[in-house]
Each structure stands twice: as structure tokens, then as C-alpha cells.
Amino acid sequence: MVKYKYKGQGYSNTDINKYSKELLLNLLFSMIRIRMIEETIESKYHEDQMKSPIHLVIGQEATSVGACAALKVTDHIYSSHRTHGNYLAKGGDLKAMMSELFCRANGCCGSRGGSMHLIDKSVGMMSTSAIVSGIVPIANGAAMASKMKNEGRVIGVFFGDAAMEEGAFWESLNFAILKKLPIIYLCENNFYSVCTPLDKRQPASVELFDKAAGFGIEAKQIDATNLLLVYETVLEAAEKARNGGGPTFIENVAYRLRGHGGAGDDSKSGYRGLDEVDSWQNICPIHTLQNEMKNHNLIDENTINDFQNRTQLEIDEAFHHAVSSPNPSEDSLMQHVYAD
Amino acid sequence: MPWAEAFLNTQTNNSENLADSNERHLSYTDALHEALDLALELDKKAFILGQGVNDPIGMFGVTTDLYKKFSEERVFDTPLSEEGMTGMCAGAAMNGMRPVYLHNRPDFLLLTFNQLVNHASKMHYMDEGHTNVPMVIWSAIGRGWGSGAQHSQAVQGLLLSVPGLKIIMPSTPYDAKGLMLSAIADNNPVVIFEHRWLMKQNGYVPEGIYKIPIGEGIYRTRGEDLTIVGSSHAIALAQIALDSLAEEGVTADVIDLRTIKPLDEKIIIESVKKTGRILVVDTGWAMGGVCAEVGCLVAEKAFEYLKAPVRRVGLPDSPTPAGFTLEQYYYPTSEKIADAIKLTISNDK
Numbered sequence: 044m045v046k047y048k049y050k051g052q053g054y055s056n057t058d059i060n061k062y063s064k065e066l067l068l069n070l071l072f073s074m075i076r077i078r079m080i081e082e083t084i085e086s087k088y089h090e091d092q093m094k095s096p097i098h099l100v101i102g103q104e105a106t107s108v109g110a111c112a113a114l115k116v117t118d119h120i121y122s123s124h125r126t127h128g129n130y131l132a133k134g135g136d137l138k139a140m141m142s143e144l145f146c147r148a149n150g151c152c153g154s155r156g157g158s159m160h161l162i163d164k165s166v167g168m169m170s171t172s173a174i175v176s177g178i179v180p181i182a183n184g185a186a187m188a189s190k191m192k193n194e195g196r197v198i199g200v201f202f203g204d205a206a207m208e209e210g211a212f213w214e215s216l217n218f219a220i221l222k223k224l225p226i227i228y229l230c231e232n233n234f235y236s237v238c239t240p241l242d243k244r245q246p247a248s249v250e251l252f253d254k255a256a257g258f259g260i261e262a263k264q265i266d267a268t269n270l271l272l273v274y275e276t277v278l279e280a281a282e283k284a285r286n287g288g289g290p291t292f293i294e295n296v297a298y299r300l301r302g303h304g305g306a307g308d309d310s311k312s313g314y315r316g317l318d319e320v321d322s323w324q325n326i327c328p329i330h331t332l333q334n335e336m337k338n339h340n341l342i343d344e345n346t347i348n349d350f351q352n353r354t355q356l357e358i359d360e361a362f363h364h365a366v367s368s369p370n371p372s373e374d375s376l377m378q379h380v381y382a383d
Numbered sequence: 384m385p386w387a388e389a390f391l392n393t394q395t396n397n398s399e400n401l402a403d404s405n406e407r408h409l410s411y412t413d414a415l416h417e418a419l420d421l422a423l424e425l426d427k428k429a430f431i432l433g434q435g436v437n438d439p440i441g442m443f444g445v446t447t448d449l450y451k452k453f454s455e456e457r458v459f460d461t462p463l464s465e466e467g468m469t470g471m472c473a474g475a476a477m478n479g480m481r482p483v484y485l486h487n488r489p490d491f492l493l494l495t496f497n498q499l500v501n502h503a504s505k506m507h508y509m510d511e512g513h514t515n516v517p518m519v520i521w522s523a524i525g526r527g528w529g530s531g532a533q534h535s536q537a538v539q540g541l542l543l544s545v546p547g548l549k550i551i552m553p554s555t556p557y558d559a560k561g562l563m564l565s566a567i568a569d570n571n572p573v574v575i576f577e578h579r580w581l582m583k584q585n586g587y588v589p590e591g592i593y594k595i596p597i598g599e600g601i602y603r604t605r606g607e608d609l610t611i612v613g614s615s616h617a618i619a620l621a622q623i624a625l626d627s628l629a630e631e632g633v634t635a636d637v638i639d640l641r642t643i644k645p646l647d648e649k650i651i652i653e654s655v656k657k658t659g660r661i662l663v664v665d666t667g668w669a670m671g672g673v674c675a676e677v678g679c680l681v682a683e684k685a686f687e688y689l690k691a692p693v694r695r696v697g698l699p700d701s702p703t704p705a706g707f708t709l710e711q712y713y714y715p716t717s718e719k720i721a722d723a724i725k726l727t728i729s730n731d732k
């Protein structure tokens with residue numbers, strides 16, 4: 044049964060000619076790269092060497108890539124447990140990520156974080172939380188700091204639809220509106236919290252973005268399989284935030300094509316229809332943008348193949364780097380409990 | 384909650400501290416006010432928030448009119464969103480600010496545990512030391528006058544086992560100021576538990592900035608018969624109890640922990656090696672808290688020096704009753720502590 048249907052318009056209302064070829068290639072390649080990295084992780088996950096609970100972003104890459112591209116390099120992002128896409132889209136170091144997944148000493152968190160805590164502060168991937176909605180108040184604090192220090196920095200915070208069932212989410216929204224914080228709430232609505240569909244968790248009569256709007260925030264719902272829609276919407280929100288216009292809530296609707304956690308799809312267990320998953324395969328954000336670009340003669344198969352070949356080498360090298368890196372030493376266990 | 388000021392006024396004065404009249408004396412709350420004033424002056428990154436901090440009398444007088452001097456940008460009232468605001472403080476701290484978040488009562492901290500325990504105290508560890516979280520959470524333990532089960536809880540024991548937190552429990556105006564300044568300067572999340580009954584105390588408080596090391600206890604008195612360990616209002620009560628036994632010739636090492644986490648193991652063990660007897664006092668529940676931890680520490684590391692069983696005086700394993708008569712049974716008093724002292728020194732192995 045297809046409970047959650049695609050309701051977007053594809054690229055029919057998007058004027059792709061508005062954008063430079065260079066930008067479009069960068070955006071598409073960024074999504075392809077994230078997909079290839081995750082597929083490689085997936086293909087090796089059963090070997091049990093990456094002893095870390097993973098949450099793949101396959102199907103939802105356009106939110107990560109579109110949002111991060113619209114933000115400035117100096118802007119900061121915060122993320123839920125579904126980190127891979129956000130970390131990579133913001134420019135997080137791939138080798139350090141792979142080392143973290145393989146629990147090595149030179150992982151981005153020295154093997155203290157794992158897949159749900161991918162952090163690279165040098166590129167503005169600042170922090171994450173594995174507690175649903177836990178990162179939202181923290182991102183608020185980052186926005187508060189930016190405002191108090193008059194830094195002109197915009198904060199983006201990524202979280203799933205279930206985060207909106209937590210009290211602290213609404214506390215944060217209220218405060219951000221009150222203080223006109225320079226923050227963009229990036230809800231990644233993929234309709235499911237693990238196996239529980241949205242309609243078992245929230246009354247279906249009110250859309251997520253409408254609830255947020257009820258708090259007094261500018262709120263939008265967008266088709267987040269269309270990368271350019273995400274890009275445009277976040278661009279506008281960031282500009283507003285930077286000019287003192289306060290926060291924006293964006294409900295990014297896109298389907299999670301894999302299981303909640305781990306490798307592969309888990310739909311056979313019956314919590315969602317296989318036909319529902321199938322129906323979203325066709326509107327995968329990579330395929331749709333790629334097709335649109337092909338239709339406008341902005342890319343051809345050769346260019347894509349070239350990129351994929353180069354990327355596979357980069358990925359292989361990162362995996363090799365990770366598996367040949369040292370494990371943490373026992374005497375490092377108690378380091379960093381307290382800051383000096 | 385209507386607090387009986389008349390009653391509080393009877394809970395005044397640490398007479399010892401008044402001895403030298405040439406010294407500058409301040410009330411406990413004025414000492415805290417001065418600490419916050421100095422911190423705001425010194426560090427542009429420091430800011431103060433909490434429900435009612437900009438009320439006409441401020442939070443117990445601790446924040447009175449600070450916003451007039453430092454602006455409402457840096458001293459502000461908050462919505463009643465304890466979890467959200469705690470996370471906001473953590474996020475601001477992770478980005479170089481130094482928030483000081485004040486609560487009327489520790490009971491309200493229970494709404495913040497997700498941010499305090501799951502996030503603020505672990506961020507530094509989880510990202511391998513890349514991020515510091517220099518924030519201060521402050522609250523004042525209530526006791527009596529019907530505070531009851533939800534406005535009197537001393538929850539320090541619940542937080543004692545959380546790695547990455549520091550927990551401070553001052554007992555004098557001097558310490559309240561110095562430890563507040565140390566807490567704001569510290570690069571970790573620090574929780575300060577004051578006690579409402581200490582707030583009318585006067586005592587010696589130097590001008591300007593001074594700090595007290597976090598994680599170090601101090602001998603309040605030195606003696607031979609036993610070691611008494613505790614902090615905050617509990618140690619103040621223990622002092623009175625000990626004084627009441629002076630005529631009987633009882634003397635004790637009284638150790639004010641000042642900080643219950645990190646715990647100053649050294650001073651406790653050092654003293655127990657000398658006296659061979661220990662009584663632990665705390666404002667919280669005896670079970671699983673400071674009393675239990677210190678007791679276990681001594682059993683583990685100084686067992687061979689013990690001449691008597693470890694004793695503790697904390698709260699019984701029940702919620703706080705609201706009514707006056709039941710409260711009298713519930714709370715430790717200096718008389719009850721004096722009894723425990725006598726038991727500890729008489730009950731040789």
C-alpha cells in the first residue's frame with residue numbers, strides 16, 4: 044500500500060537555466076558522491092568492521108546538499124543522528140569520517156562519537172546529537188552566540204519529523220522567534236520514525252509546517268527531492284536571518300529509501316509497503332536532477348562516469364586509510380572527560 | 384512560594400566569620416551578586432538568564448538590577464522552558480559564551496536532565512575535546528515552610544555519577560562568591576547548589592576577584608575524635624552539633640567539601656587515617672548520594688584505619704513531607720547530628 048505518495052511537481056516549475064552549469068554540476072556531484080560513499084559503506088557493513096550504528100541518508104541527499112550549498116562556508120550546521128549527508132555536504136573530511144566508522148584513533152571524534160557524531164568544526168559541521176531533538180536547543184544556543192557576538196553567522200539545524208514530537212523542540216522554536224535568532228530549522232520529513240508512520244504519531248489533520256507556523260515562525264513545506272527548491276528556499280531563509288529577520292522553518296519532504304538504521308531496506312518486515320518504496324525510487328533526487336540536466340544538455344554520461352570513477356578512487360583510498368589506521372590506546376580512555 | 388522571611392532571619396550568621404570586625408562583611412546573597420557583577424564586567428562573553436532574574440528583587444537578591452547596568456541582552460528573563468534553555472546555554476557555551484542559568488529550585492533541574500546529562504556534560508568527550516561547554520547552572524535548595532516534595536529536593540546525588548559535570552555546594556558567603564567566580568571561569572559545565580537557609584548569613588568577603596579551587600575541600604576545624612565530612616547547609620549544622628559537644632571535650636576534623644564533584648578524596652582519606660572515624664552529612668538523600676559515595680570511598684581506601692563503622696546523616700528514603708510536624712521528623716537537625724557524632728565515637732569495633 045502506498046500511504047505516503049509523492050506530491051511534488053518534479054522540475055516542471057523549476058527554471059534550471061537560472062543556475063550556472065558549474066553550480067549545477069557541483070550540486071549533482073555532491074549528491075552522487077554522498078550516495079556512492081553510503082553505498083560502499085552498505086556493501087561492507089556486513090563484514091562487521093564498522094562497529095557503529097549507521098543511518099543512511101539515501102533518498103534524502105538533496106536536503107543536505109541543497110541546504111549546505113545555500114549557506115556560506117562560515118555558517119554552521121548542527122545535525123540529528125542521520126549525519127552522513129550533512130557532514131559530507133558541508134565539506135567534512137571523508138578520511139576522518141571513515142576512520143570514525145571503523146572506530147580508529149584518527150576518526151573525526153577519535154572513536155568517541157561514531158556514525159551519529161560526525162563532526163568537522165573546520166568546515167562548520169559543529170555538533171550532533173543521537174537523542175531525537177536533542178540538538179535543536181543547542182543549535183539555538185549557537186544562533187544566540189552568533190547574535191550576541193554580532194558575527195552575522197547563520198545556523199542550520201537538521202532533524203527528523205519525530206523531533207517535532209519532543210517538548211524541547213517547541214521550547215526552542217518559541218525562544219528563537221522571541222529572540223529573532225539567525226537560525227534555519229531544517230525538518231527532514233521522511234514520514235517514518237524507525238517503523239512508526241507519521242499518522243500513528245501525530246494527527247494527520249495538521250501538516251508539520253502548519254504547526255510550526257502556529258508558533259509564529261515563517262514556515263514552508265517543500266518537495267525536497269528537488270534540490271534546487273531546497274537551495275532556493277534555504278538561500279532566502281539565510282539571507283533573511285543574516286539581515287536580522289529571524290528564524291525560518293522548512294519542512295523538507297523526501298523519502299528514506301533504506302531502512303531506519305543499518306544497511307539495506309527493511310520494508311519486508313511490513314511496516315511500509317514495498318510498492319510505496321518503489322514509487323519513490325523513480326523520484327530519487329539524484330536521478331531527477333541528472334535527467335533534468337541531461338534534458339538541458341548540461342551533462343552527459345561520460346562526464347558522470349568520469350566523476351564516478353574519480354570518486355570511487357577517493358572512496359577506496361579513504362577506506363584503505365581507515366582500516367590501516369591505529370586503534371585508540373587504552374590510556375586515552377579517560378582523556379577529555381573534562382576540559383582544562 | 385511565600386517564604387517566611389522572619390523564619391529565614393533566624394537562620395543567620397556564622398558567628399565565627401564575624402570575629403574580626405575590621406574585615407569586610409557581606410550577606411551571602413550580596414556576595415553572589417558581587418560575583419555576577421564582577422564576571423559580567425570582566426568577561427563580555429558572560430551572560431545571565433533565568434526565570435525572574437530581572438524581577439524587582441531579582442533572584443533572591445542575587446541578580447537585583449544587574450540588567451540595568453549590563454543591559455537586557457546580557458541579563459534576561461526566560462520562558463519556562465527549562466530543557467530548551469539549558470540546551471540553548473550549552474550551544475552558546477560551545478560557541479564561546481559563558482552562560483549562567485539561575486533557577487529558584489533544584490527541583491526544576493529535573494526537567495533539564497536531557498540537556499545537562501545527555502548533552503552538556505558529554506559534548507567535550509564525544510568530539511575528542513574539540514568543544515568546551517563552559518556553562519554554570521545555579522539553584523537554591525529549599526527546606527521547610529511547606530516546600531514539600533517538589534520544592535525542596537536536594538538532587539546533587541542524582542548528578543554525582545554523571546561524568547563531565549562539576550558540582551559545587553558552598554557554605555559561606557566567601558565561598559559562594561569565590562566558587563561562583565571559579566565556576567564561570569571553568570571550561571566545563573558546572574552545577575552550583577546553594578541552600579536557602581544559608582542566604583541570610585553574613586561573612587567575610589574580600590573585594591574584587593578571587594577564586595577557590597574546584598575539587599578541593601577545606602578543614603573548617605581540626606580535631607581528634609572523628610572526621611565529619613559534608614558541604615553546604617549540612618556542614619553548617621554539623622558545626623553547631625560539634626560545638627554543642629565541646630564541653631564534653633569532643634573534637635573533630637570538619638571537612639567542608641565545597642565541591643562534591645570532583646570529590647577531594649585526598650583530604651578525606653588523610654583525615655580518616657588520623658581519626659579512624661567518619662560521619663558524612665549531606666542535605667540530600669543518604670541513599671546513593673554524597674553520603675553513600677564518601678562512605679564507600681572510605682571503606683575502599685581507608686578500611687584498615689577505621690575504628691568504627693562509617694555513619695551518615697542524610698535524608699530518609701522518602702519524599703519530603705509538606706506539613707510542619709512531619710518536616711521536623713524528616714530533616715536532620717544539629718541535635719540529630721550530635722547524636723550521630725556520639726554514636727560514632729562510642730561505637731568502637
Ligand SMILES: Cc1ncc(C[n+]2csc(CCOP(=O)(O)OP(=O)(O)O)c2C)c(N)n1
Nearest residue numbers: 125173174175203204205206233235236237
Ligand atoms: C529521545 C529519543 N527517543 C527515541 C530515540 C530512538 N530513535 C532513534 S532515531 C529514531 C527515529 C527518529 O525519527 P525522525 O526524527 O523522524 O528521524 P529519522 O530517523 O526519520 O531521520 C528514534 C525513535 C532516540 N534516539 N531519542
